[in-house]
Amino acid sequence: MKEDNDLLLQQLFSEAAQQKIEDNGFIERVMHRLPLRVNWFTRLWTAFCILVALLLFTLFHGWELLAVQLEVLIRTLPTEPLSGRLVMVVTVFIGLLIAGASEFISSETARR
Amino acid sequence: MATKLTDLSLVAQVAVFGNKRAFDELVRRYQSPVRRFFQNLTLGDEQLSDDLAQDTFIKAYMNIGKFRAMASFHTWLMRIAYNVFYDYTRSRKLTDDIDHQPETPVQQNPTLKMDVYAALALLKPDERTCITLQLIDGYDITKIAEITGIKEGTVKSHLSRGKEKMATYLKKNGYERR
Numbered sequence: 001m002k003e004d005n006d007l008l009l010q011q012l013f014s015e016a017a018q019q020k021i022e023d024n025g026f027i028e029r030v031m032h033r034l035p036l037r038v039n040w041f042t043r044l045w046t047a048f049c050i051l052v053a054l055l056l057f058t059l060f061h062g063w064e065l066l067a068v069q070l071e072v073l074i075r076t077l078p079t080e081p082l083s084g085r086l087v088m089v090v091t092v093f094i095g096l097l098i099a100g101a102s103e104f105i106s107s108e109t110a111r112r
Numbered sequence: 113m114a115t116k117l118t119d120l121s122l123v124a125q126v127a128v129f130g131n132k133r134a135f136d137e138l139v140r141r142y143q144s145p146v147r148r149f150f151q152n153l154t155l156g157d158e159q160l161s162d163d164l165a166q167d168t169f170i171k172a173y174m175n176i177g178k179f180r181a182m183a184s185f186h187t188w189l190m191r192i193a194y195n196v197f198y199d200y201t202r203s204r205k206l207t208d209d210i211d212h213q214p215e216t217p218v219q220q221n222p223t224l225k226m227d228v229y230a231a232l233a234l235l236k237p238d239e240r241t242c243i244t245l246q247l248i249d250g251y252d253i254t255k256i257a258e259i260t261g262i263k264e265g266t267v268k269s270h271l272s273r274g275k276e277k278m279a280t281y282l283k284k285n286g287y288e289r290r
Contacts, residue, residue, distance in 0.1 A: 004279075005275050005276065005279035006275065008279055008282060008283075008287070009247055009275055009278060009279060009282075010247065012227060012228060012231065012282065012287070013228060013247040013248055015228075016148075016152065016228050016247075016248050017247065017248045017249075017250065019148055020144050021143070021144040021147045021148055021151075023140070023143060026139075026143050026147065026162060026165070026166075027136060027139050027140055027143060029162075029166060030139050030143075030165075030166050030169045030170070031132065031135075031136055031139070033166060033170060034132065034135070034170060034173055035170070035173075035174065041128055
């Protein structure tokens with residue numbers, strides 16, 4: 001009797017069990033409603049890195065090094081050949097490209 | 113190399129780096145079972161189901177740091193869904209004392225058999241939850257107990273009572289096993 005009931009119900013519920021509900025904008029609505037989650041680990045890590053950078057900058061008299069490097073750069077720039085300037089521009093461009101690509105890869109891997 | 117990230121690595125990305133795209137992927141994976149669970153518990157009320165499902169995902173997002181991987185992410189999410197529904201029924205009980213209306217299936221989804229909702233409408237919320245988790249989501253008694261926090265023995269009685277009520281109703285209405 002009990003097994004008979006089980007079979008009857010399984011038969012009735014089999015269609016409902018296979019039902020797949022389409023997104024229809026549900027995911028977007030959820031993502032829009034997500035509150036700002038304070039990520040303490042990330043915040044603490046960022047604060048720690050900034051602190052270390054400031055400490056090192058002060059310890060090694062960073063402002064003096066920066067001023068000297070800037071002065072050298074300004075004074076030697078007109079004497080630099082075209083290829084030297086090109087290398088500088090390309091280096092900055094590649095740096096930006098790598099930063100952008102790594103951000104894209106990290107977000108896209110989450111989707112897969 | 114696995115092309116699909118596991119739930120655990122997605123959860124880690126959300127918990128550690130606050131990666132919203134990782135959470136978007138988790139919602140994409142589980143929106144269907146969670147919304148279906150609520151549709152069965154609310155007897156086909158799509159609007160209410162979606163609201164409850166949204167609350168479930170938002171609670172999961174806010175508490176993702178508490179996920180300890182003792183159970184699968186799916187089971188953990190279903191436990192949150194159950195708690196959301198439990199809170200909803202408790203809050204509704206308070207208003208029902210003032211304005212009592214019997215539960216009736218909401219005919220919003222004509223593709224789903226109304227027989228299912230009509231049969232589920234006969235059950236108490238806990239019986240309906242256990243029946244839904246077993247017959248639709250395919251969980252065994254241990255998992256149902258884990259999700260609902262109800263003792264295994266009580267889950268068994270809910271299942272047995274619920275099945276008997278539904279089978280009697282279906283037989284009375286001429287629904288026979290093919």
